[in-house]
Amino acid sequence: xxxxxxxxxxxxxxxxxxxxxxxxxxxxxxxxxxxxxxxxxxxxxxxxxxxxxxxxxxxxxxxxxxxxxxxxxxxxxxxxxxxxxxxxxxxxxxxxxxxxxxxxxxxxxxxxxxxxxxxxxxxxxxxxxxxxxxxxxxxxxxxxxxxxxxxxxxxxxxxxxxxxxxxxxxxxxxxxxxxxxxxxxxxxxxxxxxxxxxxxxxxxxxxxxxxxxxxxxxxxxxxxxxxxxxxxxxxxxxxxxxxxxxxxxxxxxxxxxxxxxxxxxxxxxxxxxxxxxxxxxxxxxxxxxxxxxxxxxxxxxxxxxxxxxxxxxxxxxxxxxxxxxxxxxxxxxxxxxxxxxxxxxxxxxxxxxxxxxxxxxxxxxxxxxxxxxxxxxxxxxxxxxxxxxxxxxxxxxxxxx
Amino acid sequence: xxxxxxxxxxxxxxxxxxxxxxxxxxxxxxxxxxxxxxxxxxxxxxxxxxxxxxxxxxxxxxxxxxxxxxxxxxxxxxxxxxxxxxxxxxxxxxxxxxxxxxxxxxxxxxxxxxxxxxxxxxxxxxxxxxxxxxxxxxxxxxxxxxxxxxxxxxxxxxxxxxxxxxxxxxxxxxxxxxxxxxxxxxxxxxxxxxxxxxxxxxxxxxxxxxxxxxxxxxxx
Numbered sequence: 001x002x003x004x005x006x007x008x009x010x011x012x013x014x015x016x017x018x019x020x021x022x023x024x025x026x027x028x029x030x031x032x033x034x035x036x037x038x039x040x041x042x043x044x045x046x047x048x049x050x051x052x053x054x055x056x057x058x059x060x061x062x063x064x065x066x067x068x069x070x071x072x073x074x075x076x077x078x079x080x081x082x083x084x085x086x087x088x089x090x091x092x093x094x095x096x097x098x099x100x101x102x103x104x105x106x107x108x109x110x111x112x113x114x115x116x117x118x119x120x121x122x123x124x125x126x127x128x129x130x131x132x133x134x135x136x137x138x139x140x141x142x143x144x145x146x147x148x149x150x151x152x153x154x155x156x157x158x159x160x161x162x163x164x165x166x167x168x169x170x171x172x173x174x175x176x177x178x179x180x181x182x183x184x185x186x187x188x189x190x191x192x193x194x195x196x197x198x199x200x201x202x203x204x205x206x207x208x209x210x211x212x213x214x215x216x217x218x219x220x221x222x223x224x225x226x227x228x229x230x231x232x233x234x235x236x237x238x239x240x241x242x243x244x245x246x247x248x249x250x251x252x253x254x255x256x257x258x259x260x261x262x263x264x265x266x267x268x269x270x271x272x273x274x275x276x277x278x279x280x281x282x283x284x285x286x287x288x289x290x291x292x293x294x295x296x297x298x299x300x301x302x303x304x305x306x307x308x309x310x311x312x313x314x315x316x317x318x319x320x321x322x323x324x325x326x327x328x329x330x331x332x333x334x335x336x337x338x339x340x341x342x343x344x345x346x347x348x349x350x351x352x353x354x355x356x357x358x359x360x361x362x363x364x365x366x367x368x369x370x371x372x373x374x375x376x377x378x379x380x381x382x383x384x385x386x387x388x389x390x391x392x393x394x395x396x397x398x399x400x401x
Numbered sequence: 402x403x404x405x406x407x408x409x410x411x412x413x414x415x416x417x418x419x420x421x422x423x424x425x426x427x428x429x430x431x432x433x434x435x436x437x438x439x440x441x442x443x444x445x446x447x448x449x450x451x452x453x454x455x456x457x458x459x460x461x462x463x464x465x466x467x468x469x470x471x472x473x474x475x476x477x478x479x480x481x482x483x484x485x486x487x488x489x490x491x492x493x494x495x496x497x498x499x500x501x502x503x504x505x506x507x508x509x510x511x512x513x514x515x516x517x518x519x520x521x522x523x524x525x526x527x528x529x530x531x532x533x534x535x536x537x538x539x540x541x542x543x544x545x546x547x548x549x550x551x552x553x554x555x556x557x558x559x560x561x562x563x564x565x566x567x568x569x570x571x572x573x574x575x576x577x578x579x580x581x582x583x584x585x586x587x588x589x590x591x592x593x594x595x596x597x598x599x600x601x602x603x604x605x606x607x608x609x610x611x612x613x614x615x616x617x618x619x620x621x
Contacts, residue, residue, distance in 0.1 A: 001511050001513050002510075002515075002516075005513075005516075009510070012498050012499065013498065015498075016497075016498035306492075306494055307496055309494070310494045310496070312455070312482075313453065313455060313482060313494075314482070314488075314507060314508045314511055315479050315480065315483020315484070315508065315511060315512065315559075316479060316483075317475070317476040317480070318476065319476070320511065393456070394455040394456070395450040395455040395456040398455065398490065398494065
């Protein structure tokens with residue numbers, strides 16, 4: 001029998017048993033749709049988190065004072081005083097191989113006021129490089145000027161929300177605000193950024209790091225942000241940072257270095273595992289659909305005993321009868337899978353329409369996977385009915401009306 | 402052409418064994434027209450099934466064209482059925498979802514013959530059986546006589562040497578039945594071996610050779 005004839009013969013059988021066909025298509029479509037939908041949602045969540053992290057800046061290394069991990073050896077008897085990170089430490093990092101730029105950060109809380117309006121906000125002391133590292137954009141004016149970090153100047157950049165609170169719709173550029181007991185000139189306003197990992201950047205005010213140190217009367221840094229020259233330079237830069245700081249801190253390894261990609265990789269792993277788990281649960285519905293295919297095909301075989309008998313009488317060998325019934329279940333599962341994909345894509349479109357901020361994308365490999373699994377289940381669970389059909393005794397099958 | 406030697410067929414029914422065929426010996430030469438007659442349960446249909454390789458004897462040898470077909474495996478027997486044997490059944494056994502033309506085409510489709518040749522041969526067969534304007538009708542849209550004519554056309558489309566007919570008129574009215582018998586007789590007169598199971602004595606008498614069966618034996 002030529003393969004296009006098998007397809008036509010099986011196709012006609014599928015079309016003529018409408019109710020059965022519709023039921024099986026629904027079962028298969030639900031299975032495939034849930035696998036594709038859930039995996040796509042999981043993947044989208046993973047990408048969402050990844051994007052959130054990369055909005056912190058790429059190839060980022062964060063240097064914190066103090067150690068958060070222990071590396072063997074007895075605890076120091078007299079207690080080691082953690083040394084603070086200083087502006088000079090940050091300047092030293094600037095010159096290291098593999099380091100593109102460095103931004104020392106001082107963070108504190110201070111009242112910001114203009115005339116009678118006053119807000120208690122987060123004050124960030126930074127340098128010009130922070131803008132490139134954290135991908136900050138200004139909507140008005142400019143960011144902090146590129147000057148010697150150890151020299152402060154009385155200028156500030158307002159977060160977008162803070163600007164509205166203090167100035168309304170008026171142009172703040174060149175105006176003065178009071179931060180703590182000092183006066184600063186507004187030189188820029190940040191574009192709305194929203195919340196990034198807990199900090200509402202829209203409600204901060206950024207000033208030069210030396211000014212922040214003077215404001216808060218401290219010589220130490222909150223942290224140092226370092227950007228490596230590339231993802232391959234991160235490990236090297238990290239190593240260099242460690243040795244340099246330790247040299248500067250009298251041989252004490254008293255800092256914690258976090259790389260952004262390490263955090264990212266952890267989240268990535270968690271979300272991938274979650275996605276696979278959820279996809280696996282959904283795959284159970286595919287198996288259920290497979291069992292349904294088996295069930296319905298078994299009924300079909302017993303309903304079509306005489307037909308099988310006839311095919312045998314007309315000279316069809318066992319293998320041919322198996323092929324005919326296998327093709328039937330394969331056609332059913334593939335059509336069901338296609339329907340399921342369609343449902344999944346429509347569902348994803350609907351979701352992305354309802355949740356415009358959440359980046360939902362169909363995952364091609366999930367579709368491929370679901371499709372393959374559907375075809376495999378169709379064939380696997382089609383084997384038993386097809387064998388039953390092929391093994392029917394011709395004379396017996398024909399004896400009934 | 403056909404030689405049956407000591408054919409036995411035993412069916413287990415519950416704890417007992419039913420001897421459907423006992424010590425059947427017969428020879429059939431090409432071009433014969435044979436009626437197998439007898440009361441129900443006498444083994445007529447079992448004999449026909451064994452002749453058609455739809456059933457295996459428990460014992461004995463079946464020679465078809467000097468070949469021991471009873472010893473072939475299932476697929477080889479299917480091959481023999483495909484090329485040498487045409488079947489006509491009491492209940493027609495047309496595939497209901499296929500049209501008359503597709504039903505006639507089915508043996509050629511199963512044999513993997515090219516579509517163009519199939520269409521040609523089906524057209525000839527439809528014309529021969531005056532079914533040309535019925536070719537596109539589904540089986541359930543045909544009358545009984547038309548269905549049986551489609552079934553006969555299907556049985557001979559592979560140009561077999563013999564036709565095995567199990568009560569071919571059993572489900573038809575007199576006129577339609579008569580028509581079917583005439584077709585079978587015409588085929589026989591063109592050299593086709595026709596073996597027909599019937600319990601209609603009138604039809605039995607028309608055959609040139611009549612085999613009477615009782616309790617699984619052939620009455621000499």
